[in-house]
Every structure is written in C-alpha cells, then in structure tokens.
Amino acid sequence: QGNTGPFIQYTYARIQSILRKAKVGNDNLPxxxxxxxxxxxxxxxxxxxxxxxxxxxxxxxxANHSPALIANYTYDLVKDYNSFFQNLPIVMGNHNENSVAFRVQLSQVVGNIIKNGFKLLGISVPERM
Known part of the structure; x- marks a missing residue:
C-alpha cells in the first residue's frame, strides 16, 4: 500500500491474474x-x-538522468489503474463482450508499461503474489 515497489508489483500481479482469467497470453492476444x-x-x-x-x-x-521520473510515473499509472479496477468490472460481472475485450486489452497494456518501466529501473515484477 502506498508509494512502494511492492504496491506496484502487486498491481502487476493482479493484472496477470486478470489476463489468466480472460485466457490472454503471449500466444493468445485478444x-x-x-x-x-x-x-x-x-x-x-x-x-x-x-x-x-x-x-x-x-x-x-x-535527458535529466533521473530514474525517479520513471518510478513516479509508474506509481501514478498504478494509482489510476487501481481506481479503474475498483470502479469498473473487467471480466467478472461485465456482460458486454466489447467492453470486456477493451478492458482486458487496456489491462494488458498497463501491465506491459509497468513491466517495462520497472525493467528500466532494474526491478523485477512477479507474475503472482
């Protein structure tokens, strides 16, 4: 909870869980x-x-030799994603197929950005927590 690496890693793991439930993988892109x-x-x-x-x-x-900018951006992205996740059904409870597909894709993109941002910072992200 809060502005920490584990908070961001937990959100990444949550996204991976959503993708597993939606049966989305590297070889099964929506x-x-x-x-x-x-x-x-x-x-x-x-x-x-x-x-x-x-x-x-x-x-x-x-340009500014400031990895903190990436860390702060990733935290802000995770805050926005968690707000999205808490307010809108992604897979469960969502009966609009187009909406499910869009939200799954949006989650996948957020997960990729988190992973790439953390990779630049030298921090790994877990698939499960």
Whole structure:
C-alpha cells in the first residue's frame, strides 16, 4: 500500500491474474477492439491519458538522468489503474463482450508499461503474489 515497489508489483500481479482469467497470453492476444471516446468511462479515459505519457517520461528521465521520473510515473499509472479496477468490472460481472475485450486489452497494456518501466529501473515484477 502506498508509494512502494511492492504496491506496484502487486498491481502487476493482479493484472496477470486478470489476463489468466480472460485466457490472454503471449500466444493468445485478444483481437483489437474499436471504441469511441463517447463510449469510454472517465476512469478509462484517465488511464489512456496516463499511458500516452510513457514515451515522454522515458525521454525526460534519460535527458535529466533521473530514474525517479520513471518510478513516479509508474506509481501514478498504478494509482489510476487501481481506481479503474475498483470502479469498473473487467471480466467478472461485465456482460458486454466489447467492453470486456477493451478492458482486458487496456489491462494488458498497463501491465506491459509497468513491466517495462520497472525493467528500466532494474526491478523485477512477479507474475503472482
């Protein structure tokens, strides 16, 4: 809980659990889903905005020799993801197939960003916790 590595690692492990439940793996990627901005919940929009910042954060961290920028970004991303996770059904309780597919894909992208950000920091992420 809080601004710690284990908090971020736990969120990554939670995402991997969601992907397992949705039967998504490296060799079983979901088909791309198109959704309009009007269809998105505010939590989904916030998460998408946060994801778009990742390349810029990496560039700034490199230019300023500041890995803390990556750590802080990853923490903010995890906070947004956890808010999304707590407020919207991803797999269980969601009967809209398009919404399930989109939210699973969104979770997968967040997991990849967490993994890549932590890899740059030299920190591993567990598949299970």
């Amino acid at each position: 088909n791309a889903v198109e959704v309009s901005i009007e269809e998105l919940h505010e939590k989904e929009k916030n998460l998408l905005k946060q994801l778009q910042l990742f390349p810029e954060v990496i560039q700034n961290a490199a």
